[in-house]
Each structure stands twice: as structure tokens, then as C-alpha cells.
Amino acid sequence: NAGVTQTPKFQVLKTGQSMTLQCAQDMNHNSMYWYRQDPGMGLRLIYYSASEGTTDKGEVPNGYNVSRLNKREFSLRLESAAPSQTSVYFCASSPHYEQYFGPGTRLTVT
Amino acid sequence: AQRVTQPEKLLSVFKGAPVELKCNYSYSGSPELFWYVQYSRQRLQLLLRHISRESIKGFTADLNKGETSFHLKKPFAQEEDSAMYYCALRSGNTGKLIFGQGTTLQVKP
Numbered sequence: 001n002a003g004v005t006q007t008p009k010f011q012v013l014k015t016g017q018s019m020t021l022q023c024a025q026d027m028n029h030n031s032m033y034w035y036r037q038d039p040g041m042g043l044r045l046i047y048y049s050a051s052e053g054t055t056d057k058g059e060v061p062n063g064y065n066v067s068r069l070n071k072r073e074f075s076l077r078l079e080s081a082a083p084s085q086t087s088v089y090f091c092a093s094s095p096h097y098e099q100y101f102g103p104g105t106r107l108t109v110t
Numbered sequence: 111a112q113r114v115t116q117p118e119k120l121l122s123v124f125k126g127a128p129v130e131l132k133c134n135y136s137y138s139g140s141p142e143l144f145w146y147v148q149y150s151r152q153r154l155q156l157l158l159r160h161i162s163r164e165s166i167k168g169f170t171a172d173l174n175k176g177e178t179s180f181h182l183k184k185p186f187a188q189e190e191d192s193a194m195y196y197c198a199l200r201s202g203n204t205g206k207l208i209f210g211q212g213t214t215l216q217v218k219p
Contacts, residue, residue, distance in 0.1 A: 004153075031205045040119065042196060043154075043209040050204065058206070090154065094205045097142070101154040 002026055004102035006091050012108045013081045021076040021105050023091030031094040032074035034058075034066060036087040037104070043090065049074055081109045112137050114199050116210035123187050124218050131182040131213050133171075133197030142200040143180040144207070145171055149193045157195070158182070167191070187217045 007022045025032065030051045035043040035058075045058030049068040063085060065077045074093075078085060086109045092099040113136040123129055135141055145158040158166050160173045160180060171182045180197060197210040 033206070035209075040211055042114075042116075042211040043207075045206060045208075048204075048206060059208075092154075097144075097159065097200065097205065098156050099146075099205065099207060103153055 004091055004093055004100055006089075006102040006105050008105060009103065010106050012110065013078075014110055015082060017081050018077065018079050019081065020078075021089055021091075021107075022073070023075065023102060024073045025091075025093040025100070026072065027093060027095070027100065028071065029093035029095045029100070030071070032068065033092040033094070033099065034064075034074070034076045035090045035092065036060065036085075037090060038087050046076065046089075078107075081107075083109045085109050112199060112201055112208050114197050114208050114210035116195075116197055116213045118213045119211070120214045120216065122216040122218065125189055126186050129182075129184045129187045129191070129215065129217075131195050131197075131215065133180045133182065133210055135178050135180060135197075135199050137178075137199055139202075141173070141175075141180075143171075143173060144198045144200070145169070145180075145182050146196045146198055146209075147193050148196070154196070187215075189217045189219055191215060192217045 004025045033048045034046040047066040049055045052071045089105045091102040115134045143160045147157040148154045169184045198207040
């Protein structure tokens with residue numbers, strides 16, 4: 001089992017560029033999440049998906065969109081990147097109460 | 111408002127010393143609390159869940175509803191305990207978690 005995988009590991013974007021962060025899990029979990037991790041701010045929820053076909057906003061959704069393509073995959077899209085979106089992004093999945101995290105994507109927007 | 115506060119950004123102790131990582135929460139219902147840990151170059155992972163009342167790697171955490179706290183304790187710190195620790199609160203009946211700001215524990219030899 002690979003668990004939760006994320007691609008890419010690192011990315012540098014220029015302001016205004018777009019990109020999609022990919023996340024997949026092979027544990028058959030219903031729920032999936034996207035977080036951003038910033039120094040002194042902890043992890044903040046961007047979007048989550050309780051099940052295939054549903055998505056909901058978290059604490060900091062502005063500037064992001066998500067797609068729950070199927071049960072395995074949950075992608076995060078930045079339509080027009082801004083320097084404030086420089087962060088480490090984590091995807092997680094959950095069968096019930098415990099969340100399983102991916103390795104993270106370090107994104108820099110210049 | 112639902113909130114988790116970890117007042118210390120960094121806690122530095124010597125090996126063998128007791129450790130207490132503080133966590134306070136604000137929640138109107140019956141809280142469900144967790145400690146997650148991120149070791150260097152590893153993924154964030156669950157350490158403790160208050161309902162299970164287990165001791166994991168020598169760590170324990172007791173929910174104190176009167177003080178709205180869920181502090182993480184270990185009597186004798188080890189160098190391998192050095193990591194980032196996050197306290198988290200489950201929001202409602204969803205699986206959503208509200209995380210604190212995190213505390214870096216540094217255990218010196």
C-alpha cells in the first residue's frame with residue numbers, strides 16, 4: 001500500500017500561473033482533505049470531500065478549487081497563483097476519525 | 111468559535127527531563143481531541159486520541175474539560191521525540207480537524 005501520494009513534491013510558479021496538485025489514496029477511504037501548512041499558523045483546511053462527488057469549503061478556500069475525480073483522487077487547483085499561496089500543501093484521507101497524510105507539496109510563488 | 115491554541119512555538123528540554131506540551135481548546139459540544147506528530151522528513155501521523163486513553167511512545171494526554179486543556183506529557187524525554195507536535199480538535203460529526211499552531215519539541219543530548 002502506497003497510502004496517500006501527492007505530486008509534485010516541489011513546484012515554483014510565477015504570479016498568475018495556474019497549476020493542479022494531485023492527490024491519490026489506495027486505502028478506500030471516503031473522506032479526503034487538503035490543508036496548507038504555514039509557519040506559526042499550523043495546518044489550515046482548504047477544502048474537503050466527505051465522499052465521492054461531494055466537496056465543501058474549509059477555513060481558507062479563497063483562490064483554490066478542488067475536484068473529487070473518483071474515490072481515490074482529490075485534486076487541488078490554483079487558477080491564478082499569488083505569493084500568499086506559497087506554502088506546504090498536504091493531502092489527507094480518512095476512514096473515520098484518523099487522518100492519513102501524504103508527504104506534502106512545497107509550493108513557492110514568486 | 112472552535113479553536114485550538116498551542117501557546118509554545120518551541121519547547122527545548124534535555125534528554126531525561128519531563129515534557130509537557132500545552133494545548134487548550136474552545137468548543138461548545140463534547141470535544142474529541144488528538145495529538146499528531148511530524149518527525150523530520152516523515153509524514154504527519156496520529157500519536158494519540160483522547161478517547162482511547164492509551165500511552166503511545168511513553169506519551170499520555172488527559173482531557174480536562176474544566177480547564178479546556180489536552181496537554182501532552184512524557185516523564186522522560188528521549189532524543190527521538192524531537193519533532194513537531196500538533197493538537198487537533200474534531201469538528202462536529204464530520205472528520206474535519208481544527209489544528210493548533212504546532213509546537214516544535216527539541217530534546218538535547
